[in-house]
Amino acid sequence: MSDRGVIAVEGFNPPIPKRRSEPAPSVIESVPNPINGFFEWFGSFGIFSWQVFKAAVTPPYEWRELIRQLDEVGSKSFPLVALAGAAIGVIISLEARYSLTRFGAKSMFPSTLVYSVIQVMGPIITGLIVCGRVGAGIGAELASMKVSEQIDAIEASAINPYRLLAATRILACILMLPLLTLAADASGLLTGWFAQSLVEPLSFHQFIASGFKGATFNAFLPQTFKTAVYGLIIGLIACFQGMRTRGGAEGVGRAATNSVVLGSLFLILADVVLVKFILVVFP
Amino acid sequence: MATAYDIAMKEAEPEQEGRAPVVVVENLRKTFGIHNVLNGINLSVNRGETLAVLGRSGTGKSVLLRLIIGLETPDSGSIRIHGQNIAGLALDRMGEIRKKMGFLFQHAALYDSLTVAENVAFPLVHHRKDMSGSERGERVKQLLAEVGMEGSLAKMPSDISGGMQKRVGLARALALEPEILLLDEPTAGLDPISSGEIDDLILKLQLERQMASIVVTHDLHSARTIANSLALLDQGNVVIEGTFEDLQESGIEFVKEFLKQS
Numbered sequence: 089m090s091d092r093g094v095i096a097v098e099g100f101n102p103p104i105p106k107r108r109s110e111p112a113p114s115v116i117e118s119v120p121n122p123i124n125g126f127f128e129w130f131g132s133f134g135i136f137s138w139q140v141f142k143a144a145v146t147p148p149y150e151w152r153e154l155i156r157q158l159d160e161v162g163s164k165s166f167p168l169v170a171l172a173g174a175a176i177g178v179i180i181s182l183e184a185r186y187s188l189t190r191f192g193a194k195s196m197f198p199s200t201l202v203y204s205v206i207q208v209m210g211p212i213i214t215g216l217i218v219c220g221r222v223g224a225g226i227g228a229e230l231a232s233m234k235v236s237e238q239i240d241a242i243e244a245s246a247i248n249p250y251r252l253l254a255a256t257r258i259l260a261c262i263l264m265l266p267l268l269t270l271a272a273d274a275s276g277l278l279t280g281w282f283a284q285s286l287v288e289p290l291s292f293h294q295f296i297a298s299g300f301k302g303a304t305f306n307a308f309l310p311q312t313f314k315t316a317v318y319g320l321i322i323g324l325i326a327c328f329q330g331m332r333t334r335g336g337a338e339g340v341g342r343a344a345t346n347s348v349v350l351g352s353l354f355l356i357l358a359d360v361v362l363v364k365f366i367l368v369v370f371p
Numbered sequence: 372m373a374t375a376y377d378i379a380m381k382e383a384e385p386e387q388e389g390r391a392p393v394v395v396v397e398n399l400r401k402t403f404g405i406h407n408v409l410n411g412i413n414l415s416v417n418r419g420e421t422l423a424v425l426g427r428s429g430t431g432k433s434v435l436l437r438l439i440i441g442l443e444t445p446d447s448g449s450i451r452i453h454g455q456n457i458a459g460l461a462l463d464r465m466g467e468i469r470k471k472m473g474f475l476f477q478h479a480a481l482y483d484s485l486t487v488a489e490n491v492a493f494p495l496v497h498h499r500k501d502m503s504g505s506e507r508g509e510r511v512k513q514l515l516a517e518v519g520m521e522g523s524l525a526k527m528p529s530d531i532s533g534g535m536q537k538r539v540g541l542a543r544a545l546a547l548e549p550e551i552l553l554l555d556e557p558t559a560g561l562d563p564i565s566s567g568e569i570d571d572l573i574l575k576l577q578l579e580r581q582m583a584s585i586v587v588t589h590d591l592h593s594a595r596t597i598a599n600s601l602a603l604l605d606q607g608n609v610v611i612e613g614t615f616e617d618l619q620e621s622g623i624e625f626v627k628e629f630l631k632q633s
Contacts (some may be wrong), residue, residue, distance in 0.1 A: 139462075143462075146463070148497075175549060184375070212412075232483075233482075236478070236483070237476050237478065237480035238479060238480050238481075238482055239396075240437075240442050240476070240480065241474070241480040241481075241482070241543075243438050243442060243462075243469075244442065244469060244472070244474040244476075245469070245493060245494045245497070245547075246466040246467070246468075246494070246498065246547075247494075247497050248463060249460055249511070250462070265606075280499060319610045338613075366430035
């Protein structure tokens, strides 16, 4: 270009060659193949997860964004999670009292409530609530950034979007899920005791002492901290769905929906594996 | 009659000696699915020069810019930035090269949750850790003043017009003092007055900073104003590359038709 002359460009002078004739797509190629799509999704998800992992463990670390995301995932999910935990506490209290009374095991009520809330309902309800609120939020936010080229702009500014956008959100989900689960558990136990004490007066101290009698840390800690895995699943899937979005508003909507649907599905499947794993490792 | 650009270039003439290519694109090919977008493109841009890439919609002009900044990966061929081939570089290594490049997106791509000032400060916050908050603030004001947006520091991108968004996008692209500036349709969708203002602004910045620039545009008038040379793309090939006069004198039918319709 520096000589400022007309450059005879290969392929034009002599005239531009016609585009390489492309073979017409075969019937197999032209029909959307769900099996290919399935493997393509998992392949892309694996590559994405590896990119995020690499970005997360190498400096520079995005502390400021991580703190913002901890607030976004943790503090802002707290009221919803506490409310859901409270509702679960009341429901279990009502159902358990009826069943235990029928079988003459009313004295088992505190431990039934404690074990039901902390081991089963608290973690899964927290996971699903956070998946709905945070998963949809992350999916929609990143998808919107993707379709408006904001993620490309971040990359063009020499900033790794996997580090800034994905790693921070996923890490926030991992760190906050166990804490939110504790909040849901506490809320559920409180309302469960309250519902019970309205029918049959029982001090909170007595309720806790009876509920946790003979319990070890192994009975509760693995169940609470397994939610870190839920956080990983929620964050990874939402970030992946958001950052691979194509299309405009429809693509954004689809990313948000898929983040919640796939996140919930994988969360429940993971719970099956984790429950078995915990039973084997922490008998 | 000599244009403002001709006068400016004459004044800048002595600095042009000894310039080496900053961006060199060789035999670049890119395919999306079954569509060949670029069919072996060769281009180069020297320091202080502006190349305008023209062509019909869908001829791969924007893809060329995205390849140069590494947002897409070429199928074959090479893109050399200061002699280093960037094709296939890892994200973090590519980041080091991108710090020398500024990119103005077609729709500005401002971060919609940040104010105008925060948008411009964004690259500085991440790459100029040595700057204090007040130094960064001053730099942002200076950059926004350069693009005539000093009065909109606290506004959100949604509160300003398309032309203003492009100005802010340009200020953000200039934040790290790039050696290479890539502009994707800087005047698209703007009224003639705003287009002229953006052209003047690019020309002014170009003369002051002596960057190597590549401008993708449909706007022949704008290309003629801001570029030293023009490259016309069709069906993934460079049909002609030269000055505006070279294009006017060309006997190639497509070039004649393009100039006639523009």
